[in-house]
Amino acid sequence: MNHIRAFGLFWWDFVVGDDWRAAAGVLLAIGLTAALVATGLDAWWLMPPAVAAVLALSLRRASR
Amino acid sequence: MTAGFLVASAFLASAVEFVEALTIVLAAGITRGWRSSLAGLGAATVALAAIVAALGPALTLIPIDALRLVVGALLLAFGLQWLRKAILRASGYKALHDEAEIFAREQADARAAGSEQRAGLDWYAFTLSFKGVLLEGLEVAFIVITFGSAQGSIGLAALGAAVALVLVAIVGIAVRGPLTRVPENTLKFAVGVMLTTFGIFWSTEGAGAHWPGDEASLPGVLAFVILLSAAAIATLKRRRQPAFA
Numbered sequence: 341m342n343h344i345r346a347f348g349l350f351w352w353d354f355v356v357g358d359d360w361r362a363a364a365g366v367l368l369a370i371g372l373t374a375a376l377v378a379t380g381l382d383a384w385w386l387m388p389p390a391v392a393a394v395l396a397l398s399l400r401r402a403s404r
Numbered sequence: 405m406t407a408g409f410l411v412a413s414a415f416l417a418s419a420v421e422f423v424e425a426l427t428i429v430l431a432a433g434i435t436r437g438w439r440s441s442l443a444g445l446g447a448a449t450v451a452l453a454a455i456v457a458a459l460g461p462a463l464t465l466i467p468i469d470a471l472r473l474v475v476g477a478l479l480l481a482f483g484l485q486w487l488r489k490a491i492l493r494a495s496g497y498k499a500l501h502d503e504a505e506i507f508a509r510e511q512a513d514a515r516a517a518g519s520e521q522r523a524g525l526d527w528y529a530f531t532l533s534f535k536g537v538l539l540e541g542l543e544v545a546f547i548v549i550t551f552g553s554a555q556g557s558i559g560l561a562a563l564g565a566a567v568a569l570v571l572v573a574i575v576g577i578a579v580r581g582p583l584t585r586v587p588e589n590t591l592k593f594a595v596g597v598m599l600t601t602f603g604i605f606w607s608t609e610g611a612g613a614h615w616p617g618d619e620a621s622l623p624g625v626l627a628f629v630i631l632l633s634a635a636a637i638a639t640l641k642r643r644r645q646p647a648f649a
Contacts, residue, residue, distance in 0.1 A: 377612035
């Protein structure tokens with residue numbers, strides 16, 4: 341059981357790291373893009389500013 | 405263009421990980437003996453090959469849009485981590501990665517550890533080398549599989565990683581010490597930029613949107629990420645400098 345937990349923690353730390361909010365922001369932006377596409381809007385332009393916002397907030401938290 | 409970008413990204417990301425794995429193998433080999441350290445390296449290589457062989461073909465069975473969505477999200481989350489750390493290092497908010505310091509620390513730990521023999525091997529050296537190579541190698545496998553599968557060419561991504569492996573191994577054997585002259589912090593920054601670029605591109609495509617000009621827009625996304633990073637570094641550096649009265 342400990343090995344499974346350690347394996348899960350390794351992948352969590354590997355992909356999400358020490359700022360889970362940034363990963364959540366990424367998922368939110370992707371979901372929003374998919375939702376806009378579903379309404380017929382080709383929202384390719386959404387992800388770059390969303391990533392800029394996620395990165396800025398993450399850097400602000402880390403540099404406080 | 406995209407193929408070159410793919411090979412270069414896999415090469416740079418893998419080179420960074422291989423340099424880190426080399427430091428661990430060297431520390432274990434020099435301090436505790438080469439036989440056990442190299443046995444750990446070999447065992448980890450076999451384990452990694454099995455993981456890539458099992459996962460690589462399985463991923464090709466998933467529809468490309470679903471794959472790009474998942475891979476894009478993973479790469480973006482993963483890439484932003486690298487980019488954030490690189491920006492914090494470049495602006496002085498985080499200590500620079502120092503391979504010589506890590507090597508010295510690993511050697512001190514290896515000297516202090518007790519001696520335990522298993523299967524004729526120094527168990528500390530074997531497990532240190534095995535874990536180091538497996539963990540760094542898993543990162544390489546993740547990058548090769550995600551980059552390669554989303555772009556429909558695991559072979560090209562694997563080529564970039566293989567060239568990095570050969571190069572790091574040759575230089576490592578020649579130097580017989582940690583590769584302190586490799587500009588690792590700059591490489592990590594470049595990798596963060598590339599992972600984030602591919603992550604933005606593929607997650608958008610995976611969500612169903614289409615970039616104008618398809619893959620021709622990748623250099624534009626790359627330029628955006630570079631400018632964004634440069635602006636972030638400049639802002640953080642300004643904030644760190646005390647204001648003159």
